[in-house]
Amino acid sequence: MAEVQELRYEGKAKRVYATADPGVFEVEYKDDATAFNGQKRGHIAGKGVVNNRMSNRLFRLLEQHGVPTHFIEELSERRTRVRALTMLPVEIVVRNRIAGSLASRLGLPEGTPLAQPLVEWYYKNDALGDPLVSRAHAEVLGWVSPQEAAEVERLALAVNHVLREFLAQQGVELVDFKLEFGRDSAGRLYVADEISPDTCRFWDVATGEKLDKDRFRRDLGGVEEAYAEIWKRVERGLAP
Amino acid sequence: MAEVQELRYEGKAKRVYATADPGVFEVEYKDDATAFNGQKRGHIAGKGVVNNRMSNRLFRLLEQHGVPTHFIEELSERRTRVRALTMLPVEIVVRNRIAGSLASRLGLPEGTPLAQPLVEWYYKNDALGDPLVSRAHAEVLGWVSPQEAAEVERLALAVNHVLREFLAQQGVELVDFKLEFGRDSAGRLYVADEISPDTCRFWDVATGEKLDKDRFRRDLGGVEEAYAEIWKRVERGLAP
Numbered sequence: 001m002a003e004v005q006e007l008r009y010e011g012k013a014k015r016v017y018a019t020a021d022p023g024v025f026e027v028e029y030k031d032d033a034t035a036f037n038g039q040k041r042g043h044i045a046g047k048g049v050v051n052n053r054m055s056n057r058l059f060r061l062l063e064q065h066g067v068p069t070h071f072i073e074e075l076s077e078r079r080t081r082v083r084a085l086t087m088l089p090v091e092i093v094v095r096n097r098i099a100g101s102l103a104s105r106l107g108l109p110e111g112t113p114l115a116q117p118l119v120e121w122y123y124k125n126d127a128l129g130d131p132l133v134s135r136a137h138a139e140v141l142g143w144v145s146p147q148e149a150a151e152v153e154r155l156a157l158a159v160n161h162v163l164r165e166f167l168a169q170q171g172v173e174l175v176d177f178k179l180e181f182g183r184d185s186a187g188r189l190y191v192a193d194e195i196s197p198d199t200c201r202f203w204d205v206a207t208g209e210k211l212d213k214d215r216f217r218r219d220l221g222g223v224e225e226a227y228a229e230i231w232k233r234v235e236r237g238l239a240p
Numbered sequence: 241m242a243e244v245q246e247l248r249y250e251g252k253a254k255r256v257y258a259t260a261d262p263g264v265f266e267v268e269y270k271d272d273a274t275a276f277n278g279q280k281r282g283h284i285a286g287k288g289v290v291n292n293r294m295s296n297r298l299f300r301l302l303e304q305h306g307v308p309t310h311f312i313e314e315l316s317e318r319r320t321r322v323r324a325l326t327m328l329p330v331e332i333v334v335r336n337r338i339a340g341s342l343a344s345r346l347g348l349p350e351g352t353p354l355a356q357p358l359v360e361w362y363y364k365n366d367a368l369g370d371p372l373v374s375r376a377h378a379e380v381l382g383w384v385s386p387q388e389a390a391e392v393e394r395l396a397l398a399v400n401h402v403l404r405e406f407l408a409q410q411g412v413e414l415v416d417f418k419l420e421f422g423r424d425s426a427g428r429l430y431v432a433d434e435i436s437p438d439t440c441r442f443w444d445v446a447t448g449e450k451l452d453k454d455r456f457r458r459d460l461g462g463v464e465e466a467y468a469e470i471w472k473r474v475e476r477g478l479a480p
Contacts, residue, residue, distance in 0.1 A: 105371050106363060106381075118380040123346060131345050134374035140358040141346075 035217040050231040051196035058195045070192040085182025091122040095176040170233040175201035275457040290471045291436035298435045310432040325422025331362040334400045335416040410473040415441035
């Protein structure tokens with residue numbers, strides 16, 4: 001890059017830069033990893049490359065299925081142009097099986113299949129530990145309009161449907177994942193942030209092996225190998 | 241009582257006994273008080289009498305407005321006959337202003353009015369600390385059918401409407417309250433448990449003074465006096 005870019009936001013795993021076009025941001029993916037709301041910190045070599053490339057491939061797949069995403073153009077192995085959006089202050093989690101925080105919160109065995117996908121709303125606030133809320137909280141507190149809330153859930157379930165089917169063809173079960181949404185100046189909603197082993201649980205269908213950040217969270221070893229493996233499967237399944 | 245009754249359940253504030261009629265339980269209200277999921281324990285003299293009488297009066301008021309409740313007949317100042325129900329494993333909280341756990345959970349100032357009543361779902365499980373969930377969790381995990389979930393929310397909002405209006409006439413603002421629901425053998429839903437200063441936040445409209453268990457939780461003093469005062473207002477407003 002010749003020009004000096006203004007850093008708009010630096011998160012745990014990404015930096016976001018402004019560009020000359022006010023409608024466009026550039027995202028840069030880092031190898032830094034955190035877990036448990038920043039209590040655990042580490043580094044996963046090559047993670048930024050996997051997460052950038054995988055997110056972009058999956059965003060394109062979603063666009064092909066009618067789901068609007070913030071993806072514009074991949075610039076390099078770690079850099080991508082995306083729509084500049086006003087982010088909703090929520091994280092949406094879609095679950096197909098009980099795992100992670102839902103298992104501990106409700107005292108239910110990890111791996112229990114759900115009769116239908118479960119959509120969860122979290123308040124995006126690091127200082128408060130991103131607490132679970134509900135669609136009703138988001139509406140009553142004015143974070144989203146009722147129309148936006150319905151659209152968020154519709155899009156989240158559509159993403160689940162598309163990704164679950166695609167990943168099953170690659171021998172991977174989509175256990176759960178987190179989405180973030182933003183709105184453009186016209187009020188249209190887009191899936192934003194990333195879709196990667198940092199934000200999804202991927203279980204190998206044949207072996208049950210975890211191919212995601214739980215290997216880092218739970219000190220299971222083979223972290224880099226898992227990221228490489230899931231990227232290999234996604235890349236194989238989606239022509240560039 | 242001449243007969244020896246089978247104790248079916250003993251909670252923090254009540255005992256529930258089986259009776260000769262399988263469709264009827266007897267509830268006995270105690271003066272024991274706990275807060276913060278049992279971490280704080282104490283005794284509020286006369287609380288059981290206030291909670292029994294107030295719950296019964298308010299249940300009758302709700303019945304007059306078409307809300308089914310478990311109330312059958314007051315037997316004494318601490319004892320009441322109620323329908324024997326299968327309880328739903330949830331606690332429903334309706335909020336008109338931000339207070340208590342919602343304030344701390346979301347980092348919002350206590351007392352902030354809500355644009356519309358907020359219905360919250362909690363998983364009733366002492367060992368897990370009665371965690372917040374959502375209507376979606378209750379449906380997907382099979383605790384309630386989608387029809388029951390809708391009916392629970394409809395009844396909770398109806399209770400809020402009736403109680404809020406009645407209490408306003410007594411100079412009391414209904415800030416929030418907890419409900420529990422049970423179903424009979426035909427699947428009909430009823431408001432159960434109690435409606436009392438243990439389960440509601442009552443604020444004096446003129447002074448803002450708390451007339452509820454927050455005086456115990458927060459060591460504000462005047463606990464017994466507050467229970468007596470709110471009971472006086474409810475009794476005055478509702479002919480026996």
